[in-house]
Amino acid sequence: MFKKILIANRGEIACRVIKTARSMGIQTVAVYSDADKDALHVEMATEAVYIGAPAAAESYLVIDKIIDACKQTGAEAVHPGYGFLSERAAFAEALKANGITFIGPNVGAIEAMGDKIESKKFANAAKVSTVPGFLGVIETPEEAVKIADGIGYPVILKASAGGGGKGMRIAHSREEVAEGFARAKSEAKSSFGDDRVFVEKFIVNPRHIEIQVLGDKHGNVIYLGERECSIQRRNQKVIEEAPSPLLDEATRKKMGEQAVALAKAVNYDSAGTVEFVAGQDKSFYFLEMNTRLQVEHPVTELITGIDLVEQMIRVAAGEPLELKQEDVKLNGWAIESRIYAEDPTRNFLPSTGRLVKYRPPAEGRSHGVTVRNDTGVHEGGEISIYYDPMIAKLVTHAGDRLVAIDAQARALDAFVIDGIRHNIPFLSSLMQHERWRSGNLSTGFIAEEYPNGFSPLTAEGEVAHRMAAVAAFVDNMYNQRKRHISGQMQQQKPVKFHDERTVALAKTQYEIELDEAEGALLVRFVEGGHAHRLESEWIPGQPVWNGLIDGEAHSMQIRDILNGFLISHAGVTVEARTFTRREAQIYNLMPEKKPADTSKSLLCPMPGLVKALYVEIGQELKAGDPLAMVEAMKMENVLRAERDVTVRSLKCKEGDSLAVDAVIMEFV
Missing domain, CATH: 3.40.50.20 (Rossmann fold)
Structure with missing residues (x-):
């Protein structure tokens, strides 16, 4: 060794x-x-x-x-x-x-499978089911359009040396092919040093399912079940799970055996992944083989109990696999969320900066649930513009899918990150999404369910009642602390804090009554008359409230703001303020501050480099016309006009590095 x-x-x-x-x-x-x-x-x-x-x-x-x-x-x-x-x-x-x-694998396997064009040819020769497409190198946009016309729309353009969604564009028309070809080649060159692009048919409403394989240098190859990676945005995976809610045992076996046959054909001798695009009818087509460890390998490790990194090291040292196919057993369900430095309210554009706070949930196994957090950052560290924006991979494992999802939701609620924007609010809301929970997935899930991008959820129903109850609990704890501050002037009567309170969640107000119980706080809602029993060891200053609400475990993030708290839970972030009845009456008379008007400016949506300006001062533009291209973390983002406008001024030049919300141009 x-x-x-x-x-x-x-x-x-x-x-x-x-x-x-x-x-x-x-x-x-x-x-x-x-x-x-x-x-x-x-x-x-x-x-x-x-x-x-x-x-x-x-x-x-x-x-x-x-x-x-x-x-x-x-x-x-x-x-x-x-x-x-x-x-x-x-x-x-x-x-x-x-x-x-x-x-990693031998050079021959890397060459045969690592190149997307060559791997398709190899898979065809090995009689593996593949997606219709053109596997040769395409030189010009015109050639790409001609090929796409022959295949039929929609098509997908992919970088041959690509991965992670870089150098990939879906096109529904000839115009989109021409533009997508240029962007895919440019991204491929920037990310991989290889600008070759190919075209294939895009399967409508597909699922992305992959098989983990493991081989040694003695001709042994096994498969370790599948992973479902259909929740994607910009062709980059966001949530992965194992096993897949689509597959039955027969389909799993068929896909696994096909993956093993392909791996054996190239004498594969390490951990690798054979990716398939699958139809909702359980049909599947070879997509590509990744001749490396996958980002989402932890979900496979948790359902199989096999350390893939250890196996890679042992195989590289020449050891034969100790595992046989019959030794591989799938146990329970695992969910992985990729936590990115990005702003989901700005169409998931990257965010960079310093991690002022970084407090992940506690790892370990308790009550049948495992929480694991794979990360490469620490509090005080910096998220750089130079590399992938991933902060961590949060993984939960439990006996069945819904329990694992609920555990993931609680872990996300307890994950504290300050200093940059991140996608935890989106991930948290997704864990509550009925379509996700039902397993009715496709790679178009995010585009279909969030067609206008992600907007922060509003506090409604039981989620709102839980948040209001916790706001009352937090306020009550602060009041208890005030009662015991030393050095106060002695009064004839002790200060009395009213048990009748009004909790405001943004503009919605709830009248409540508090009642201390042994080891708990009872929060009764006047309208409706129902009550919640809250038990927690939370003390002021802690960023996460962990406790029981009516006997069920919940977590909420608590941040102090002026005259209140910012509470985050289940994808909802809301300002919470607790008043006496009289204070609430006065609060309702306060004027509302309106945000500044930015409708006549194009603001930089993320920190990045201005790669191109497509307009001139005085130019008249139509809605949808390209305005500028900004590159961030090797992704090229074309910014377009949202309506008909005329350019008044340009506030930057090509090559400038801009901060988020920096003004790129102004309109008449």
């Missing part, structure tokens, strides 16, 4: 590999760029080597720098994680030439 390995990656996957290596008694080497000098993976590793500037092309993608780091430290093997060099055959070959083991 190796004594020391180097992780040629960063962030949560580098931390994940380090954890398993530690448990195996293996020393680890981290590599880092200028942007990552204070990163968590650098702190966790046994030693660390500096490899260059923040841009990946000058650090994490430079093969010679990785090899030099191995030679400096005596690392015998390299785990590539995912992304970066993980699927580069040239990297595996360079390591081999220098006597360093690649913890």
